[in-house]
Amino acid sequence: MSLRPRVLLLHTGGTLGMRRGPDGSYAPAPGALAELLGRLPELDDPALPSIDLLEEDPLLDSSDMRPTDWQRIADTIVERAAGVEGVVVLHGTDTMAYTASALSFMLEGLAMPVVLTGSQIPLAEIRSDGRENLITSLLLATTPFLAEVVVYLGGAVLRGNRSTKVSAGGFDAFASPNLPPLADVGVDVQWRRALLRAPGLGPGVPGPLRTSRLRDVSVVALRLFPGITGSVLRQVLRDPVRALVLETYGSGNAPTDPDLIAALAEATARGVVIVSVTQCLRGEVRMGDYATGRSLADAGVVSGGDMTAEAALTKLYVLVSQDRSAADVARAMLADRAGERSG
Numbered sequence: 001m002s003l004r005p006r007v008l009l010l011h012t013g014g015t016l017g018m019r020r021g022p023d024g025s026y027a028p029a030p031g032a033l034a035e036l037l038g039r040l041p042e043l044d045d046p047a048l049p050s051i052d053l054l055e056e057d058p059l060l061d062s063s064d065m066r067p068t069d070w071q072r073i074a075d076t077i078v079e080r081a082a083g084v085e086g087v088v089v090l091h092g093t094d095t096m097a098y099t100a101s102a103l104s105f106m107l108e109g110l111a112m113p114v115v116l117t118g119s120q121i122p123l124a125e126i127r128s129d130g131r132e133n134l135i136t137s138l139l140l141a142t143t144p145f146l147a148e149v150v151v152y153l154g155g156a157v158l159r160g161n162r163s164t165k166v167s168a169g170g171f172d173a174f175a176s177p178n179l180p181p182l183a184d185v186g187v188d189v190q191w192r193r194a195l196l197r198a199p200g201l202g203p204g205v206p207g208p209l210r211t212s213r214l215r216d217v218s219v220v221a222l223r224l225f226p227g228i229t230g231s232v233l234r235q236v237l238r239d240p241v242r243a244l245v246l247e248t249y250g251s252g253n254a255p256t257d258p259d260l261i262a263a264l265a266e267a268t269a270r271g272v273v274i275v276s277v278t279q280c281l282r283g284e285v286r287m288g289d290y291a292t293g294r295s296l297a298d299a300g301v302v303s304g305g306d307m308t309a310e311a312a313l314t315k316l317y318v319l320v321s322q323d324r325s326a327a328d329v330a331r332a333m334l335a336d337r338a339g340e341r342s343g
Contacts, residue, residue, distance in 0.1 A: 004039075004050045005047055005210065006050045006139040007084055007088055008052050008080050008083075009052065009090065010029045010073065010088065012059065012062075012073060012092075013059035013061055013091070014090055014118040015093065015122050016026040016033075016117075016133070017119065019122065022302070028059035028095075033090070037051070037053070042127070046059070049085065050144050054244060056072070061092055062093065063094050065092075067214050070098075070314075071211075071213070071214045072078070077107065077209075078107070078211050078263065079320070082237045085115045086113045086142055086146075087113070088134075089103075089114065089115070090117065090134075091116050093120065094165065096307065097151070097163045097164050097174070100149050100151050100161065101310045102117045102314040104117075104148065105148045106212050106214070107211055108212065108332070109207045109208050110149070113147065114160075116152070116160060116184075119133055133152060145193070145327070147199035147307065148197045148338070149161070149338075151167065152175060153171070155172065155184065156172070156181040156184060157178060157183045158174055158176040158179075159182055159339055161307075161308070161340040162311070162339070163175070163176050164177065165242040175281075177281045177308075178194065178249075178282060178284070178306040178308075179342075186252075191311060203337045206243030211283060213319040213321065215319055215320075215323075217317065217320045218241045220288065221230055221244070221245040221247065222236050222245070222246055223279060229254065229259065230257065230259030230262065231259075231263075233264065234263045237263065241272060242320045243275070243320050243329065244272060244279060244297075245274060245312045245313045245316065246275065246276050246277070247279045247311055248278060248279065248296070250279075250280065250283075250290075251289050251293065252276045252285035252289070252290075253290050254293070254295070254296050256295060261296070264301060265299040273302065274301045275303065275304045275327045276302065276304055277304035277307055283306065284304045284342070285304055285306075286303070306341055306342050308340075311340040315337065316329070316333065319333070
C-alpha cells in the first residue's frame with residue numbers, strides 16, 4: 001500500500017477556525033481547529049493527504065495581519081517544505097489577497113502548490129463553507145503540476161496575486177478580474193493548464209526554495225477622489241515613505257490640478273516610486289490614452305498595468321525591502337515577476 005502524501009496545514013487564524021465568544025462574536029480560538037478536524041471522518045479517507053497541522057501563535061483575525069506576518073508564514077513554508085508535497089494556509093478572507101500576493105513575490109524557487117483558503121462561516125457552524133474549501137484545498141495541494149501560490153474559495157482556483165475580495169457575504173467571495181481562474185471546481189476540476197506557471201518559475205533566480213527578507217519600509221496606498229489636493233498628497237508622501245500605490249480613475253487618469261501633479265513630481269524627483277493602478281475592478285492602466293494620464297507619466301508615475309492594488313502594494317514592499325534604487329524598483333514594477341501582470 002502506498003503512503004498517503006503529506007500536506008502542511010498552516011493555521012494562521014481567520015473565520016474557518018473561529019468560535020463564538022461569550023458576547024456572541026467570532027474570534028480566533030487556539031486549539032479549536034484540531035478539535036474540529038477530529039470530527040471530520042473524511043480526513044481519514046485514503047484519497048486525502050495526511051495533514052501536518054501547525055497552528056500559529058498567536059492566531060490572527062486577518063485584519064491584524066502585517067508584513068511581519070507575511071514573513072513568518074513564508075519562513076515556515078520554507079522550513080517545512082522538504083517534508084510535504086504542498087501547503088494549505090488557513091487565513092482570514094479580509095486580507096487574504098494581500099498575503100497571497102506577498103507570498104507569490106517572496107517565495108523563490110517554488111516547486112509545489114501553496115493554497116490559501118478560509119471561509120465565510122466558521123467550521124463549527126452547521127452551514128459552514130469551510131468544510132468544502134478545506135477538503136478541496138488539501139487535494140489541490142497535492143496537484144503535481146501546480147507550483148504557485150493560489151487562492152481557493154467557492155469553486156475557483158485563482159492565482160494569488162491576481163485575486164481580490166469582491167463580496168463580504170457570498171461564498172464566492174473572491175474574483176480574478178483580469179485573468180481567468182486557473183481552474184473551475186465542480187464535479188471535476190477543470191484546469192486551464194496553459195495559464196499555469198512552471199515549477200521554479202517564481203521571482204528571482206531559479207534554485208532551491210527560499211524567501212526574500214522584508215524590511216521595515218514605508219509603502220502606502222491612496223485612492224484618488226474628487227477634490228483631492230496637492231497638499232493632501234504632500235502629507236501622504238512625506239518621509240519616510242518610499243513608495244505609493246496610487247489608485248487612479250479609469251485607464252489611469254487623475255485631476256489636472258497643477259499643484260497635485262507638482263506634488264507627485266516632487267516626490268518622484270526625490271526617489272519615491274509611485275505606481276498607478278486602476279480603481280476599476282477590470283481593465284488596465286494605459287497612461288497614454290488621455291492627457292490626464294500622460295500628465296502622471298510626465299510626473300514620473302509608473303504604470304501598474306492590470307495589477308490589482310494588493311499585488312502592486314506587496315510587490316513594492318518586497319522590492320523596496322531589497323534596498324534597490326528607485327529607478328530599479330520602477331523598472332521591476334513594469335516587468336512581470338510572478339504572473340501578476342499581463343504583457
